[in-house]
Amino acid sequence: MRFLTDRKRAAGLGSAKSGTEHHWHMMVSSVALVGLVPLFVFTFGQALGMTYAEASLYYARPFPAIVAILTLLVGFIHFKGGVQVLIEDYVHGFARKALIIGSILLSYTAAAIAVFAIVRIAL
Numbered sequence: 001m002r003f004l005t006d007r008k009r010a011a012g013l014g015s016a017k018s019g020t021e022h023h024w025h026m027m028v029s030s031v032a033l034v035g036l037v038p039l040f041v042f043t044f045g046q047a048l049g050m051t052y053a054e055a056s057l058y059y060a061r062p063f064p065a066i067v068a069i070l071t072l073l074v075g076f077i078h079f080k081g082g083v084q085v086l087i088e089d090y091v092h093g094f095a096r097k098a099l100i101i102g103s104i105l106l107s108y109t110a111a112a113i114a115v116f117a118i119v120r121i122a123l
Contacts, residue, residue: 022081029078033071040071052121059122072114080107 043064047055059065083103091099 022085026078026081026085029074029081032074033078036067036071036074039067043067056121059118065118065122068118069115072118073111076107076111076114080104083107 047058047064050058059068080103084100087096087099087103
């Protein structure tokens with residue numbers, strides 16, 4: 001029969017040493033989204049129902065294009081951090097690593113496509 005002390009059970013299960021940094025990044029992106037999302041809703045709301053030519057002229061102006069790009073970039077970065085925490089909490093083993101890599105790739109790909117779409121409309 002094998003007896004383990006509390007110290008022996010806890011050996012090797014120490015802190016990941018990045019929780020505070022990750023929490024800080026999530027808080028910063030949350031505060032940024034608090035300001036960006038209402039701006040995005042108001043600027044995007046004006047563009048709803050426009051023809052492609054009108055939307056192209058509208059997003060050729062710097063303010064609506066910058067607000068849209070910043071909102072989508074910060075939103076996808078925040079999404080990446082939140083999904084990573086969710087996966088770390090509920091998935092174990094190789095699947096955890098694979099899902100974290102997949103979620104990071106998905107987030108950056110979606111952000112790149114969103115920025116490309118806005119730049120394409122604006123130019």
